[in-house]
Amino acid sequence: MPLSPEQKAEIEASRGQTAQTLRVVSPGMEAHLYTAHEVLDHGFVRVIDYMGDDSAICQAARVSYGKGTKSVQNDEGLIRYLMRHWHSTPFEMCEIKLHVKLPVFVARQWIRHRTANVNEYSARYSIMDREFYIPAPENIAAQSVVNNQGRGEVLEGEEAARVLEILKTDSGRAYDNYEAMISQDGQQGLARELARMNLPANIYTQWYWKVDLHNLFHFLRLRADAHAQYEIRVYAEAIAAVVADWVPFAYKAFEDYRMGGATLSATAMECVRRMLKGETVTQETSGMSKGEWREFEGVLRG
Incomplete structure (x- = not known):
């Protein structure tokens, strides 16, 4: 269970508090504020704070004193122009702070995105909870x-059952030994900073993660992609749903130009021009390697 009754009560209490403000407020984001969106078997994503909205992106681009007299259509058109031409700094005017509960092995993938501020739960000072990520059978x-970095066919029958049993047993045994090592019942007890080395990579950790919208879009482009590992992709998809409500114009432009778009090399563009003129272009006559040609065909096929 991702959230205890006490945690849910605390969230409801936070959502029940309101304050008058003069700053920009996004109604779509306000609906998500503090709410925990459950991910995997024990994880969640929740918004702690945010800054800006679609209008803040446009304000920064125009360097104006307020929202100005531009229409909503003009704002959407400007945002699409900024996204289309890779003008990234206006998107950096929006920020989001998330509280994320996730397995350690997912966190180690996630932390490779170094353009964010992170503060993680410390196993040096605190005792880790007995919570592990155990994949659902369809994800084994x-x-x-x-x-080489992906998974293939789903395991079935006795092999799947054996793998799941190993994951559950090893996780439990490792935590039992962790508790035994740090216990001060009849012994000094091993330091927590040393005992944590015995914990498995599927144990859950938590952190606060703050990032601007430009770098968040980069994270989502890679991690919400169908080729990303399932366990981090579901977190990215949960965040993407929040972002779509927070900055709908910016997110739609991101979907069109980044998630759904494609970048072609100069060589590939020349091949497209030749094809439009009616020429038959093959890998041998394209000037591309076999790998480049395969990817190019994938873009054309969609």
């Missing part, structure tokens, strides 16, 4: 035979 898969 074999190694992919075509992608």
Whole structure:
């Protein structure tokens, strides 16, 4: 269970408090504020704070004193122009602070995005909770035979059952030993900063993660992609749903130009021009390597 009754009560109490403000408020984001969106078996994502909205992006681009006299349509058109031409700094005017509960191995992937501010739960000072990520049966898969960093067919029957039992047993045993090592019942007890080394990578940790919208879009482009690992992708998808309500114009432009768009090299563009003129272009006549040509065909096929 991701949230205890006490945590849910605390969230409801936070949502019940209101304050008058002169700053920009996003109605879509206000609906998400403090609410925990459950992810995986024990994880969640919740918004702690945010700054800005679609109008803040436009304000920064225009360097104006307020929202001005521009229409909503003009704001949307400006945002799409900024996204289309890779003008990133106006998007940096919006920020979001998230509280995330996630497995340690997902956190180690996530932390590679270094353009954010992070403060993680410390196992040096505190005792880790006995919570582990155990995949659902449909997410237990074999190694992919075509992608060294991906998974292939779903494991079934006795092999799947054996793997799940190993994950559960090893996780429990590791935590039992962790508790035994730090216990001060009849012994000094090992320091927490040392005992934590025995914990498995599927144990849950928590952190506060603050990032601007430009760098958040970069995170989502990579981690909400269908090729991303499932366990981090579901977090990215949960965040994306929040962002879509927070800055709808910016998110729609992001979907169109980043998630749904494609970047072509100069060589690829020349091939497109030749094809439009009616020429038959093959990999051998394209000037591309086999890998480049395969990716190019994938873009054309959609």
